[in-house]
Amino acid sequence: MSMTLHMVDVFGMDAISGNPLAVVTGAGDLATDAMLRLTRWFNLSETAFLLPPQHPDADYRVRIFTLDREMPFAGHPTLGTCHVWLECGGVPKHASGIVQECGAGLVGIRREADRLCFAAPPLLRAGAPSADELIEAQRFLGIDARDIVDAAWVDNGPGWLGIRLASADRVLSLKPARHWPRRIDIGVIGPHAAGGDTAFEVRAFFSDHLGAIVEDPVTGSLNASLAQWLFAAGVATADYRAAQGTCLGRKGRVHASRDSAGRIWIGGRTRTHATGRLHDLVDGRGQISAASPMSSPPSTGH
Structure with missing residues (x-):
């Protein structure tokens, strides 16, 4: 399995001024617990895994992980993943815009001036707190x-x-x-x-x-x-x-x-600041290999 890491700055007005996102491509055979382990190693708020779509109307699929769980939807991973998909040569199926598939369903994305914008998904919970x-x-x-x-x-x-x-x-x-x-x-x-x-x-x-x-x-x-x-x-x-x-x-x-x-759109700038291959990580079961560098004793640094 050949995986590539893309480091993307999302919503920043200037370079490296927004929210960093790790987007991993080529991870279609990676198991869920391995995705979470890799996310924790990156130690960013979220890591996104760009995958082929399963829904016929979607252009691509994304799985989004925080340090403790998989998320059905998150905003800066949506824009950052779309940015990487486009950089990798993605062409939308629909003239009206890009369609992302994620745990929350299908999310519409459009290009507008110098930014990408996603359609706000419906609220799962609303109303006043107790x-x-x-x-x-x-x-x-x-x-x-x-x-x-x-x-x-x-x-x-x-x-x-x-x-x-x-x-x-x-x-x-x-x-x-x-x-x-x-x-x-x-x-x-x-x-x-x-x-x-x-x-x-x-x-x-x-x-x-x-x-x-x-x-x-x-x-x-x-x-x-x-x-x-x-x-x-x-x-x-x-x-x-x-x-x-x-x-x-x-x-x-x-x-x-x-x-x-009446639809709400949320947009911001996206920039790729680094791209590189991930080496020697995965065994034949889609797990992080026991012989990989990630299995070494933890560093004493911060």
């Missing part, structure tokens, strides 16, 4: 109830709870907990002053497989569900651009738009 869920979010974020303008489940796969604050500055000032006793996925949004480069500031926090809290640099799935929420509530009335990753030294920019049919 009183206990809201109290937990307040404790996690270190804020009071009076700081929250609105809150809603905005889950399109990863499990996001959306929290809206009064300003971008309040979002940027958050100092959430560093560990949490159970899985938590919280997205926070607040408006910038009118007339600026971006309309909203977004931050995304989730717990990893060890319970440590990770802040995601730029999050397509969250921005998609936040845009659905904002447009439905009348908070957003026109297309807008959101900033994310500011507190991490990134310059993520996410474009949210609504077409004439």
